[in-house]
Amino acid sequence: MYKLLLSWRYLRTRYIALASIISVTLGVGTLIVVNSVMAGFAREMHIRLHSILADIVVESHSADGLPNPAWHMEEIRKTVGSDLQGMTAAVHIPAMLNISVRGQWITRPVTLIGIDEATYADVSDFREYLLHPANRQKLSFLLREDGYGDKDHAIPPAGWRYRRMKIITERDLEAQERLLRAAINPGGAGETPLAAEGSTIPPDPTGIPQDPFAGTNTAPTFDPAKEQKAGIILGIAIGSVRDRDAEGKVMDYYLCRPGDDVRVTFPSAGTPPKAVSDVCTIVDFYESKMSEYDGGFAFVPLAWLQQQRVMGDAVTTIQLRLVPGADLKLVRDKLRARFPAEEFAYRIQTWRDMQGPLLAAVQMETTLLNILLFLIIAVAGFGILATFFMIVVEKTRDIGILKALGAPSRGVMSIFLSYGFSLGVVGSGVGMIGGLLFVKYINELAKGVELLTGQEVFDPTVYYFQEIPTVIQPLTVAGVVIGAVAIALLASVLPALRAARLHPVEALRYE
Amino acid sequence: MSSVQEQGFRVQGSGFRSQQGASGGRQPPEAAAPRIDPAHAAKSASKTLLHAIDLEKSYRKGQHVVPVLKGVDFQVREGELVAVAGQSGCGKSTLLHLLCTLDAPDAGEIHFEGNRIDDLAPRGRDVLRNKYFGMIFQFYHLLPELSALENVLAPIMIRYGVISYFLHRRQHVERAQALLDLVGLSHRLTHKPRELSGGEMQRTAIARALIAQPKLLLADEPTGNLDSKTGGEILTLLKKLNREQGLTIVMVTHDQAIASKADRTVRLVEGKVAA
Numbered sequence: 173m174y175k176l177l178l179s180w181r182y183l184r185t186r187y188i189a190l191a192s193i194i195s196v197t198l199g200v201g202t203l204i205v206v207n208s209v210m211a212g213f214a215r216e217m218h219i220r221l222h223s224i225l226a227d228i229v230v231e232s233h234s235a236d237g238l239p240n241p242a243w244h245m246e247e248i249r250k251t252v253g254s255d256l257q258g259m260t261a262a263v264h265i266p267a268m269l270n271i272s273v274r275g276q277w278i279t280r281p282v283t284l285i286g287i288d289e290a291t292y293a294d295v296s297d298f299r300e301y302l303l304h305p306a307n308r309q310k311l312s313f314l315l316r317e318d319g320y321g322d323k324d325h326a327i328p329p330a331g332w333r334y335r336r337m338k339i340i341t342e343r344d345l346e347a348q349e350r351l352l353r354a355a356i357n358p359g360g361a362g363e364t365p366l367a368a369e370g371s372t373i374p375p376d377p378t379g380i381p382q383d384p385f386a387g388t389n390t391a392p393t394f395d396p397a398k399e400q401k402a403g404i405i406l407g408i409a410i411g412s413v414r415d416r417d418a419e420g421k422v423m424d425y426y427l428c429r430p431g432d433d434v435r436v437t438f439p440s441a442g443t444p445p446k447a448v449s450d451v452c453t454i455v456d457f458y459e460s461k462m463s464e465y466d467g468g469f470a471f472v473p474l475a476w477l478q479q480q481r482v483m484g485d486a487v488t489t490i491q492l493r494l495v496p497g498a499d500l501k502l503v504r505d506k507l508r509a510r511f512p513a514e515e516f517a518y519r520i521q522t523w524r525d526m527q528g529p530l531l532a533a534v535q536m537e538t539t540l541l542n543i544l545l546f547l548i549i550a551v552a553g554f555g556i557l558a559t560f561f562m563i564v565v566e567k568t569r570d571i572g573i574l575k576a577l578g579a580p581s582r583g584v585m586s587i588f589l590s591y592g593f594s595l596g597v598v599g600s601g602v603g604m605i606g607g608l609l610f611v612k613y614i615n616e617l618a619k620g621v622e623l624l625t626g627q628e629v630f631d632p633t634v635y636y637f638q639e640i641p642t643v644i645q646p647l648t649v650a651g652v653v654i655g656a657v658a659i660a661l662l663a664s665v666l667p668a669l670r671a672a673r674l675h676p677v678e679a680l681r682y683e
Numbered sequence: 684m685s686s687v688q689e690q691g692f693r694v695q696g697s698g699f700r701s702q703q704g705a706s707g708g709r710q711p712p713e714a715a716a717p718r719i720d721p722a723h724a725a726k727s728a729s730k731t732l733l734h735a736i737d738l739e740k741s742y743r744k745g746q747h748v749v750p751v752l753k754g755v756d757f758q759v760r761e762g763e764l765v766a767v768a769g770q771s772g773c774g775k776s777t778l779l780h781l782l783c784t785l786d787a788p789d790a791g792e793i794h795f796e797g798n799r800i801d802d803l804a805p806r807g808r809d810v811l812r813n814k815y816f817g818m819i820f821q822f823y824h825l826l827p828e829l830s831a832l833e834n835v836l837a838p839i840m841i842r843y844g845v846i847s848y849f850l851h852r853r854q855h856v857e858r859a860q861a862l863l864d865l866v867g868l869s870h871r872l873t874h875k876p877r878e879l880s881g882g883e884m885q886r887t888a889i890a891r892a893l894i895a896q897p898k899l900l901l902a903d904e905p906t907g908n909l910d911s912k913t914g915g916e917i918l919t920l921l922k923k924l925n926r927e928q929g930l931t932i933v934m935v936t937h938d939q940a941i942a943s944k945a946d947r948t949v950r951l952v953e954g955k956v957a958a
Binding site for chain 1: 810
């Protein structure tokens with residue numbers, strides 16, 4: 173009984189000890205905040221990483237692809253069985269994308285992916301990231317009239333209406349220029365091709381026409397105002413640049429938009445591969461918020477790509493989606509057994525395998541942060557140790573009194589142990605509440621700090637989310653709190669032992 | 684509760700057994716009033732309560748061994764008020780510490796109610812100090828964090844666990860209040876020691892020593908830190924307890940005047956009992 177009463181009284185009267193557990197409080201709070209934010213980032217990253225990736229990808233090493241995809245898909249269906257939810261075939265090929273921006277040609281390296289409009293949505297959430305609401309319902313490579321973007325992504329006018337206006341403007345300009353030139357130089361220079369005269373447009377060494385709408389290598393009957401080329405869906409980061417304006421507001425600048433034409437160049441099938449170049453019309457953007465995908469993937473219709481590459485019905489990848497909860501690794505191993513590497517030049521991976529290094533890096537970061545922050549709590553433990561030694565010295569006479577009154581050494585020891593324990597509980601309890609509150613209001617706090625300092629805490633140009641994502645994991649919180657209490661308890665063991673070993677007579681004489 | 688403690692006391696106490704059944708007043712008291720038993724006092728006048736045989740104790744100071752007690756031999760009878768007097772440094776306090784088993788003698792034996800207590804296991808000695816001995820010190824030795832009432836209750840709190848304490852909490856508190864009333868401090872129950880005067884602190888300490896209904900009260904210079912008037916009051920209180928309740932008291936003092944108030948004075952000279 174006296175143990176509880178005394179440790180309670182010590183708790184209430186020794187503020188120096190409370191000061192020593194502030195570091196425990198801070199440590200626990202920080203750990204909870206860091207873990208929640210890291211878990212939030214990790215979850216967002218998982219979602220993003222998985223976003224347009226299928227669960228399992230069977231990939232051919234060869235750019236010519238695996239022949240007879242129908243047979244492969246039948247075999248896969250047999251091997252995977254009831255776990256299979258959807259399957260599609262696709263062609264992945266490195267390519268080069270040329271965008272014309274105000275007369276300049278911008279070249280972007282991309283992975284060109286030929287997808288089957290009918291079945292691709294079965295294996296990935298790709299559709300949900302498209303910017304046109306109708307495309308989200310049903311994927312289509314046809315340019316829409318209007319209505320791109322939503323309240324999160326305001327897109328400047330795009331679609332057929334934009335395309336027509338653009339063509340009209342261009343033709344007007346061209347006509348005016350021709351008139352002007354004829355007026356200045358009536359010597360017949362009007363016959364010279366435009367490209368040679370435009371001083372802002374340098375001669376193109378690749379031989380790609382300066383103006384995709386000039387129609388130099390398309391059928392002369394093609395009317396860009398009424399017709400479109402093969403549709404292409406670009407990642408938003410390929411077609412736009414996110415930056416800040418003079419006032420520091422985050423702005424998206426679009427290099428091109430749905431309705432514009434771009435030129436893609438990619439290798440054909442066969443050996444040696446030849447460069448195939450063609451013009452495509454952007455029909456939509458997608459934003460998976462995963463910069464690696466948004467800046468690197470361009471989607472075209474599978475049949476068109478197969479035809480352009482002259483590869484028949486061969487595909488380079490077969491992508492699977494499994495029913496929720498299915499064991500990806502198990503299915504992957506089954507498929508590896510069915511298509512052994514010795515016989516088939518295929519690589520069979522889950523999406524986690526493909527993004528393994530990135531996921532591992534996040535995991536390692538979290539672990540390292542946890543270790544560092546736990547060291548803070550351990551340091552706090554030494555603070556408690558020192559403070560407790562002081563308190564034991566200060567309380568030497570009281571310990572002598574207690575022993576003289578018949579308190580056993582074990583009892584004296586448990587006073588200080590329960591004192592340390594309750595300090596740990598108070599410290600980590602306050603830390604836990606503070607940490608959880610911090611996590612709950614982290615975005616409001618970030619805004620507050622921005623207001624106070626004028627410095628942006630969370631830069632949306634760096635990450636593709638508008639807010640700091642957080643996930644509170646109850647197990648982690650419990651682990652942190654228990655760990656902190658254990659450290660406080662451990663730190664009080666030595667002083668408690670010292671108190672228990674004090675000789676009562678010497679303790680009573682102590683002044 | 685108390686039976687468990689006594690059991691531990693017996694088992695670990697290497698043979699200590701109370702001759703009187705050790706249970707007389709040890710259950711939680713039914714009546715709040717302190718025990719008054721003149722018959723007990725009269726009956727026990729001849730019985731030896733505490734017997735020290737040839738006690739020796741020396742301290743080591745660096746390489747020197749300083750003998751403090753060199754064969755102290757004396758007896759305390761039940762109901763006696765004995766003063767142990769002597770010069771400063773003659774070993775009075777050491778003797779008292781040995782008697783109440785806070786310290787162990789180098790040689791010699793101490794018998795309490797006929798049983799040897801100096802070689803008890805630590806747990807047995809703890810129980811002995813908690814239940815059979817009351818102690819008062821020159822510097823009062825109250826716990827500064829606790830109020831006067833809680834200080835008086837401290838031995839009870841040490842004896843019982845949380846649950847068994849709370850089961851009889853009211854009785855314990857009533858008894859502690861009655862004791863504080865007896866020593867004249869009923870108006871100071873909730874005061875912390877630092878808010879009390881020296882005399883009041885010593886009275887609180889006496890009440891604390893009495894709460895366990897001890898058989899023996901050991902006082903180490905109980906008036907040493909008080910002015911003569913307050914000291915006199917404390918002495919009167921001790922005498923009253925001795926007379927009215929038959930409480931056996933051993934009081935250590937260097938003051939001849941105080942020693943002379945006792946029934947009997949044992950004089951310590953150079954670590955031995957003077958003739």
